[in-house]
Amino acid sequence: MSKLWLIIKREYLAKVRNKSFVIMTFLSPILMVGMIVLIAYLTKVNDSERRVLTILDESVFFDQDFNPTPSTAYVSLRDISLEAAKDSTASLGYxxxxxxxxxxxxxxxxxxxxxxxxxxxxxxxxxxxxxxxQHRLRxxxxxxxxxxxADFATIQNQYELNTATFTGRQSVKGINEIKAIIGGGFGYLIMMFIIIYGGFVMRSxxxxxxxxxxxxxxxxxxPFxxxxxxxxxxxxxxITQFAIWIVSAGLLLxxxxxxFDIDPTGLGNPTPMPANSLMPTPPSPSGVDTLQQYAEELYRIPWAMLIFFFVVYFLLGYLIYSSIYAAIGAAVDNETDTQQFIFPIILPLMLAIYVGFFSVFNNPHGPIAVGFSLFPxxxxxxxxxxxxxGLGEGGVPVWQLITSLVLLAGTFLGIVWLAAKIYRVGILMYGKKPSYREIFKWLKY
Amino acid sequence: MNTILVADEVTKKFGNHLALNKISLEIPKNSIYGLLGPNGAGKTTLIRIINQITYPDTGKVYFDGQPLQPRHVSMIGYLPEERGLYKSMKVGEQALYLAQLKGLSLSEARTRLKYWFDRLDIGDWWNRKIQELSKGMAQKIQFIVTVLHKPKLLIFDEPFSGFDPINANIIKDEILQLKADGTSIIFSTHRMESVEELCEYIALIHNAEKILDGKLSEIKKAYKNNVFNVGLMANNGEELLQELDGNFSISGSNYDPEEGQLHFRVQLPSEDTRDFLQYVSGRASIHNFVETIPSASDIFIQTVQSKNLHE
Known part of the structure; x- marks a missing residue:
């Protein structure tokens, strides 16, 4: 036990004292915040550009329609030929x-x-x-x-179907997507962590x-x-690096x-509205209510349970993958030889993310979503x-969670055992570029 | 039996490859034992089994009279053939780490390191990184961390490869000192001549088999064939040679008429040299007369050849 502690301490210190690690740790948040600021700044610059259009309306039907907006100004031309209008527009730089x-x-x-x-x-x-x-034509x-x-306005109404769960709670549309995004965030975090820090283990x-x-x-x-x-x-x-990133990126931001007095809520919504919308969508009277409902739904997400299982899945998943990374590191002689082995590891991770985003969004309890949430x-x-x-009624059936965890734990033991075997043999093999066949043979040593 | 290590019919297979075939050895306490054989013979596998890095398929190993156990690793010091240190770690920190892994306490490790650093006169390296040191300097550190925990048994795999002659001599002297202090030592090498003079016992390993083992002096006695190198001062070398050739089995002769020196090898029928010396001393003055003792590699080649003949 004390030897394990010594090894952990050395590995930790060797890593955190490493120059490139230190630089990355402190540079990344600055880069990240810099990017966000840059994007925000560029969006602002982009928005503030005002375009001037000239209008030559020989029909005079649209005399009153072109009113300036923050992004567009109009100059009406009269009594000149089309060619002259083109020329003057070009020469004025409009x-x-x-x-x-x-x-x-x-x-x-x-x-x-x-x-x-x-x-x-x-x-x-x-x-x-x-x-x-369009407006004039209509x-x-x-x-x-x-x-x-006025009559037209009364028949033009937006219809939205109300939804509720069987237990009578009113449910909000799109909440499944929001929940999946939250879950996806956790999943993505696990994937990134595996890829970055699994690589650490391998290189070490x-x-x-x-x-x-x-x-x-x-x-x-x-060896184990x-x-x-x-x-x-x-x-x-x-984890230290991640924590520093999150805390310092948050503070810096x-x-x-x-x-810079930038409104952070605007950042998530950079798609420009049509520049000259004559029919701005009126704020729906139920808007505040809906927001309230979303907030309630988010509040109702079982955070404690979610974080608990995040930790469990994170630990098991990360240990499975990082022991595979360790085995790869042991099998090869230098980093260039790792490519052929890394791709098959990244594959299930990518698959999980994409399948997750596509089919879990669509239907969190469909067969594909269930299948992939069971596959370790x-x-x-x-x-x-x-x-x-949620868990249980209306959410993930308990049996699925248990099955998934049992499979994951079983795989964890199996993979760690296999990886340890490969590791044990591989670390003493020098100067060979191993093939899958070779590694398979090691399992029998 | 006063042994530090006994291997009893140790067999190890890697897949279809037989690495060790029923190897049995007895390594006496406080001796220098040479494990000799060409590359790929199985020496390193045997050493790894002693270090509990791998385990035998069948057979047993006893350390100091007891079956080999995990706690014994702290009583063994091992300098592997493929050796190195963490390049970006500082010398002192690294030595402390490796010493603690061998079970020393931090303070104990520090005291002993001080002693060794002073002894080898490298005290000012403490805060330097390995990558800043020359290969020879790094080898000194490597040696220190191998012996720091005062092991009862020291195992050196290809001990002097990588050392320059000066450092090799320093290390050789240190090893002899450790032996004098009671440590048992195993040298494993394919360069037999490099350790021959140090070893009291040897085992020859070839193709996973032990082909010969025992006390080196006895083996040499058994293998010596009563061949002597002779150098004579004689003016009439040609005639003398002819005369000798008629009475003894002479080979490799060489006569220098200007210096009056005659050299040759003679194969005597027994250990008894008196007849030959008497015969020669009546005819010429003897310049030298030396028994040719077979070297370990001679013995090795001879044994392998005779084995092959028997098969």
Whole structure:
């Protein structure tokens, strides 16, 4: 036990004192926050650009329709030819020219309208212009069939089906997606952790092999002890780094937001609205209620249970994968030889993430979601995506959770046993580039 | 029996490859024991079994009279053939770590390290990283961490490879001192001549089998074939040689008329040299007369050949 402790301590210290580790630890949050600030800044810059469009309306149907908005200004041209209008638009450096031909009817005029610009125009600009035409066309057509604007407004209502669970609780639409995203966040965290820090373990094993210190060490401790110590030590270093990242990124972000006065809620929503929407969607009267419902739903997510199982799945999943990484490190002589072995490890992880995002979003309790949440190499990710939906009635059936955990624990024991065997033989093999066949043979040594 | 280590019919297979075939050895306490044989003979596998890095398929190993147990690793010091240290770790920290893994307490390890660093005059290396040291310097550290926990049995696999001659001599002297202090020592090497003069006992391993073992002096006695190198001062070398050739079995002769020196090898029928010396001393003055003692590698080759003939 005390030897294991010594190994953990050495591995931990070796990792956290490593220069590139220290640099990455402190640079990453700065880079991350820098990126966010940059994106926010660019979005702001992007938004603040005001485009000027010239309009040559020879039909005079659209005289009153082009009103300036924060992003677009309009200059009306009169009594000049189309060519002259194009020239002056270009020479003034305006964004483009909207030409409406002198037709007898509004519909014909709209059909004949052309937008000229130097390059192919921005979709938001086009959408804004189209919106204006659409609005006038609808008005005209309504008038033609004898329906007033006010009557039209009364028949144009948005319909939303109310939903409730059998127990009578009102449920909100999209909450499954939100829950899956929360679960997906946990799953993604596990995947990233495995890939980054599993690599740590592997490189640490390779380092011991290439520096030839390995045989000195295992004449004092059991190979399994060494492997375990390396996995735990490197993982603790990983957790330290992760914690520093989260705390410092949070602090930095807060500081930056305060300094630059950026509204963080706007960051998640960068898609621009149509520039000149004449019919802004009115805030739905039930909006506050819905928000309240979402908050309640989120509150109802069994966080304690979720975090508990996150820890369980994280530990088992991470130990399974990092022992495979350790075995790979033991099998090879240098890092370039690891590629052929790493791909098959990453594969189930990627599969879990994608299957999770596609099928768990769709149906958290469908056969694919259930299957992948039982299969041990994907369950740490997929099950965590399902769990925010709750456990037991309406959520993940208890038997599935238990089966998944039993399978995972069994696989954990099996894989660690196999990995330890490969590790034990591999660390003493020098100068060979092993094949899968070779490694399979080692299992019988 | 006063042995530090006994191997009893130890067999080890790797897949279909037989690495050790019923090897039995007895290594006396406080001796220097040579485990000799070509590369791939099975020496390293045997050593790894002694260090409990791998385990025998069948057969038993006894350490100091007891079946080998995990706690024995702290009584064995092992310098592997493939050896090295953590490159980016500081010398002192690394030595403390390795010593603690062998079961020493931190304070004990520190005291002993001080002693060894002073002894080998490398005290100022404590805070340097291994990657900053030369290979020879690193080997000294490696030696210290091997012997630091005062093991009862020291095992050196290819001990002097990687050492420059000066350091090799320093280490050789240290090993002899450790032996004088009561430690038992195993040298394993394929370069038999490098340890021959140090070993009291040897075992020859070939193709997973032990082909010969015992006290080196006795083995040499058994293998010596009464061949002597003779150097004579004689002016009439040619004639003398002819005369000798008629009476004894002479080979490899060489006569230098200018210096008047005659060299040759003679094969005598027995250990008794009196007849030959009497015969020669009446005819020429003897410049030298030395028994040719077979070297370990001679013995090895001879044994392997005779084994092959028998098979």
């Amino acid at each position: 964004y483009g020219l909207l030409y409406i031909p002198p037709e007898s009817t509004l519909i014909k005029a709209a059909e004949g309208a052309v937008f000229f610009s130097r390059e192919s125009p921005n979709t938001a600009v086009l959408a804004g212009l189209e919106e204006i035409f 008005e005209q057509k309504l008038k033609d069939i004898g329906v007033s604007e 094993v390779i380092e011991e092999k290439t520096s030839r210190v390995i045989e000195v060490i295992i004449s004092s401790v059991k 002890q060494l492997m375990l110590g390396k996995i735990i030590g490197n993982s603790l270093a990983g 807060l500081v930056v937001l305060l300094i 190499l994907t369950s740490p990710i997929v099950m965590l995506m399902r769990l925010p939906g």
